[in-house]
Amino acid sequence: xxxxxxxxxxxxxxxxxxxxxxxxxxxxxxxxxxxxxxxxxxxxxxxxxxxxxxxxxxxxxxxxxxxxxxxxxxxxxxxxxxxxxxxxxxxxxxxxxxxxxxxxxxxxxxxxxxxxxxxxxxxxxxxxxxxxxxxxxxxxxxxxxxxxxxxxxxxxxxxxxxxxxxxxxxxxxxxxxxxxxxxxxxxxxxxxxxxxxxxxxxxxxxxxxxxxxxxxxxxxxxxxxxxxxxxxxxxxxxxxxxxxxxxxxxxxxxxxxxxxxxxxxxxxxxxxxxxxxx
Ligand SMILES: Cc1ncc(COP(=O)(O)O)c(C=O)c1O
Numbered sequence: 001x002x003x004x005x006x007x008x009x010x011x012x013x014x015x016x017x018x019x020x021x022x023x024x025x026x027x028x029x030x031x032x033x034x035x036x037x038x039x040x041x042x043x044x045x046x047x048x049x050x051x052x053x054x055x056x057x058x059x060x061x062x063x064x065x066x067x068x069x070x071x072x073x074x075x076x077x078x079x080x081x082x083x084x085x086x087x088x089x090x091x092x093x094x095x096x097x098x099x100x101x102x103x104x105x106x107x108x109x110x111x112x113x114x115x116x117x118x119x120x121x122x123x124x125x126x127x128x129x130x131x132x133x134x135x136x137x138x139x140x141x142x143x144x145x146x147x148x149x150x151x152x153x154x155x156x157x158x159x160x161x162x163x164x165x166x167x168x169x170x171x172x173x174x175x176x177x178x179x180x181x182x183x184x185x186x187x188x189x190x191x192x193x194x195x196x197x198x199x200x201x202x203x204x205x206x207x208x209x210x211x212x213x214x215x216x217x218x219x220x221x222x223x224x225x226x227x228x229x230x231x232x233x234x235x236x237x238x239x240x241x242x243x244x245x246x247x248x249x250x251x252x253x254x255x256x257x258x259x260x261x262x263x264x265x266x267x268x269x270x271x272x273x274x275x276x277x278x
Contacts, residue, residue, distance in 0.1 A: 023093025031055035125242030148175035177233035191215030228255030
């Protein structure tokens, strides 16, 4: 797993270099994306690459044509013989002439090991802590995770899986996942000010067969009163939430809609892998 792609060239990870004047290093200006490789296949790769392109466009950074990016993704998977792993794509702000103007972006693809989450996070449920915060340019998957990294010790001390962001009484998402609440048999997820999660998109589709679902504002109070709460992400799939800041939520146990969507999402991943077998 030690070959990385830098601007179209495969090189050993230890030899990969960025100029110290790259805006990603000087100003934290850049975008990334991350998806799983399952049984050698990049899961939902076209959805992720479309989002990567959207993020790049929001920062005004040029990206090669998506067919070329996908060819590079497949070359990294083949060169490293990846079976079950993660792939991290990074597009930097580029080598800046004046420390503030973007230069020619650098495109880096890096395999990452993925270890399974502890099963009790799905059977018993996971915990969150909350924090009043709004991500800047939330529709872009920018490399700025300052709040998430800064609060990591606090999160660990609370044995929390993630950090729930809220502002003005409304929740948005967590530091690395989207959030859903179920109340009275219907599902809701914030519809603005969030990253368009690929898992969120799949869950919105799958939920059509399970219960009414809408994208709309969710108040913090609604989350605490909800019958069920869960989060979604590429690394977590669908994960039930049973406590926020030490207060029980969603009845303190994974509920029926959450369990139905956990099963449906697992099936959806399996079906994708079956239909994309090399
Ligand atoms: C801020 C944020 N929101 C939501 C998500 C979930 O998105 P996805 O399901 O595409 O992993 C992520 C994933 O990293 C994230 O960083």
